[in-house]
Amino acid sequence: MSHVPGLIQSIERSSAVLRLLAASPDRLRVKEIADSLGLAKSTAHSILRTLEHIGFVEQDPRTARYRLGRALLELGTGGLDVNELRARALDWADALASRSGEAVRIGALHDGTVLVVHHVFRPDDSAQSMDTGSLLPPHATALGKVLLAYDPVAADAVARDTLDAYTRRTIGSPRDLARTLAEIRSRGWGLSVEEREPGRAGIAAPIRTTGGLVVGAIGISGGVERLCDTRGRPRLALVDHVCDAARAISRDLSGPRA
Numbered sequence: 001m002s003h004v005p006g007l008i009q010s011i012e013r014s015s016a017v018l019r020l021l022a023a024s025p026d027r028l029r030v031k032e033i034a035d036s037l038g039l040a041k042s043t044a045h046s047i048l049r050t051l052e053h054i055g056f057v058e059q060d061p062r063t064a065r066y067r068l069g070r071a072l073l074e075l076g077t078g079g080l081d082v083n084e085l086r087a088r089a090l091d092w093a094d095a096l097a098s099r100s101g102e103a104v105r106i107g108a109l110h111d112g113t114v115l116v117v118h119h120v121f122r123p124d125d126s127a128q129s130m131d132t133g134s135l136l137p138p139h140a141t142a143l144g145k146v147l148l149a150y151d152p153v154a155a156d157a158v159a160r161d162t163l164d165a166y167t168r169r170t171i172g173s174p175r176d177l178a179r180t181l182a183e184i185r186s187r188g189w190g191l192s193v194e195e196r197e198p199g200r201a202g203i204a205a206p207i208r209t210t211g212g213l214v215v216g217a218i219g220i221s222g223g224v225e226r227l228c229d230t231r232g233r234p235r236l237a238l239v240d241h242v243c244d245a246a247r248a249i250s251r252d253l254s255g256p257r258a
Contacts, residue, residue: 010047013037013039013043013047014047014050014051016037017033017037017044017047017048017051017057018051018056018057018068018072020033020036020037021033021057021066021067021068022068024067026065027060027063027065027066027067028065028066028067029064029065029066030044030045030048030064030066033048033066048066051069052066052069053210054071054210054211055069055070055071055072055210056068056069056071056072057069058070082108082115082117082216083117085106085108085117085207085215085216085253086106086117086118088249088252088253089106089118089207089216089218089249089252090118092218092245092248092249092252093106093118093120093218093245094120095245096120096218096220096241096242096245097120097121097122097123097220098123099241100220100238100241100242101122101123101124101226102122102220102221102222102226102227102238103119103120103121103122103128103220103221103222104118104119104120104218104219104220104245105118105119105120105131105143105218105219105220105221106118106119106207106216106217106218107136107141107143107144107147107204107216107217107218107219108147108215108216108217109138109147109148109151109154110135112138112154112157112158112161113135113136113137113138113144114135114136114137114138114141114143114144114147115133115134115135116131116132116133116134116135116136116143117132117216118132119131119132122222136196137164137166137196138154138158139158139163139170139171139177140164140166140170140171140192140195140196141192141195141196141202141204142190142191142192142201142202142203142204142217142219142221143190143202143204143217143218143219145180145181145184145190145192145204146184146189146190146204146205146206146214146217146219147206147214147216147217148177148181149181149182149184149185149190149206150185150206150214151214155177155178155181158177159174159177159178160174163177166195166196166197167194167195167196167197167198169193169194169195170195170196171195188205188206188243189203189204189205189239189242189243189246190203190204190205190217190219191203191204191234193224193228193232194224199223199224200221200222200223200224201221201222201223201224201227201228201234202219202220202221202222202227203219203220203227203234203238203239203242204217204218204219204220204242205217205218205219205242205243205245205246205247206246206250207246207249207250207253208250208253208254209250209253209254210253210254215253217246218242218245218246218249219242220238220241220242
């Protein structure tokens with residue numbers, strides 16, 4: 001295989017493997033793939049193992065032959081299914097609610113808004129309403145700002161739209177939004193203080209899948225006096241709890257697929 005200086009050969013070879021599998025009506029053995037592409041069998045096997053880990057190829061456990069994997073279909077549908085995201089995050093969301101004492105929400109971008117895919121009530125006896133399935137404004141919530149920080153296309157679309165003012169503290173200009181999103185990327189978590197509702201605050205962190213792709217966010221929300229100190233800064237213990245939960249879910253999502 002010819003190689004152009006400056007290109008990454010392993011990606012070239014992985015692409016060739018995927019093209020070969022796509023063109024074949026049947027599953028292929030490692031040796032067949034290696035022979036077809038002029039690769040050492042060990043090299044072909046390493047490529048296939050990596051592609052299998054990220055779901056781009058699947059191996060039949062009975063015949064040990066390979067075919068294209070279901071994760072390739074996700075490339076055309078916007079990524080991880082929200083039901084899978086919710087299922088992988090259930091236990092961690094419950095644990096975060098218990099540790100923080102606050103309500104927990106998991107969100108994903110959906111048509112320019114934040115879709116709440118899971119909600120755990122604050123673990124006390126206060127009256128609360130279920131938010132699962134509700135839509136939140138991305139520029140005025142911690143969940144939304146975290147999601148926008150790692151999705152430049154969505155962030156650009158939101159910035160071009162009208163940034164509705166929910167309170168006097170809601171981000172109102174594209175420049176302020178861009179600066180806030182850069183800060184989130186720098187520190188790895190997001191904060192909202194009375195930006196959607198007076199007296200309420202939120203802390204959120206990104207949920208990632210294989211390769212670092214952000215597919216959702218998890219966060220807590222509650223009274224400003226509980227989430228922030230007297231200067232309006234987030235309580236660091238709560239930030240740590242949220243980031244720990246996000247990392248734990250991300251590890252689960254990046255692990256071997258069933």
